[in-house]
Amino acid sequence: MVKMTYNFFKFSFPTFEKIEQNSELKPFWSYKDFVLDLPKKWDLSLAFLTKGVVAGFAITSQKTPFCAHLHRIMISPDWRQHGFARSLLLALKKLCKNQYHFLTLFVDSSNKMLHGFYQKEGFLPVRIEEQKTFMVCIL
Numbered sequence: 249m250v251k252m253t254y255n256f257f258k259f260s261f262p263t264f265e266k267i268e269q270n271s272e273l274k275p276f277w278s279y280k281d282f283v284l285d286l287p288k289k290w291d292l293s294l295a296f297l298t299k300g301v302v303a304g305f306a307i308t309s310q311k312t313p314f315c316a317h318l319h320r321i322m323i324s325p326d327w328r329q330h331g332f333a334r335s336l337l338l339a340l341k342k343l344c345k346n347q348y349h350f351l352t353l354f355v356d357s358s359n360k361m362l363h364g365f366y367q368k369e370g371f372l373p374v375r376i377e378e379q380k381t382f383m384v385c386i387l
């Protein structure tokens with residue numbers, strides 16, 4: 249697990265791009281989406297490495313002084329069901345716990361499987377906005 253600095257991201261972008269393009273989540277994130285300037289993003293985002301290669305990532309930023317927001321979490325299809333997303337979330341919660349009270353995210357309301365995944369990882373559904381469910385994890 250490594251913190252995703254801007255330089256690390258720039259150097260490893262081809263791998264990030266490949267993971268995006270092999271995923272079912274649309275629209276794919278482009279370079280521009282990854283580098284969008286958001287508060288504390290490069291302090292709160294993590295990459296998961298296997299054998300020195302990026303196998304997944306979690307992009308997070310500060311929403312308020314009390315709340316961090318997870319924008320995207322993704323594991324390469326080759327490495328799913330190995331507990332890597334769970335490890336990323338655990339590391340992210342540990343990282344955020346020092347500074348924030350809450351970790352939030354949005355998930356497609358129609359994706360019951362992902363709902364289940366996040367609920368198992370400690371997120372509670374709070375409200376639905378434009379077919380997205382807002383979920384909160386108390387840190």
Ligand SMILES: CC(C)(COP(=O)(O)OP(=O)(O)OC[C@H]1O[C@@H](n2cnc3c(N)ncnc32)[C@H](O)[C@@H]1OP(=O)(O)O)[C@@H](O)C(=O)NCCC(=O)NCCS
Pocket residue numbers: 271272273319320321322323324327328329330331332333334335361362364365368
């Ligand atoms: C969702 C995702 C990040 C999960 O990654 P993963 O590394 O395979 O997940 P883990 O192996 O850590 O799984 C942790 C637990 O969640 C379960 N789980 C994993 N993916 C799941 C899914 N899509 N639906 C339901 N449960 C799931 C696992 O079975 C495991 O539970 P268990 O230990 O009780 O068996 C991965 O499937 C992915 O990258 N999907 C595409 C991108 C995406 O949809 N991201 C989320 C929205 S930004």
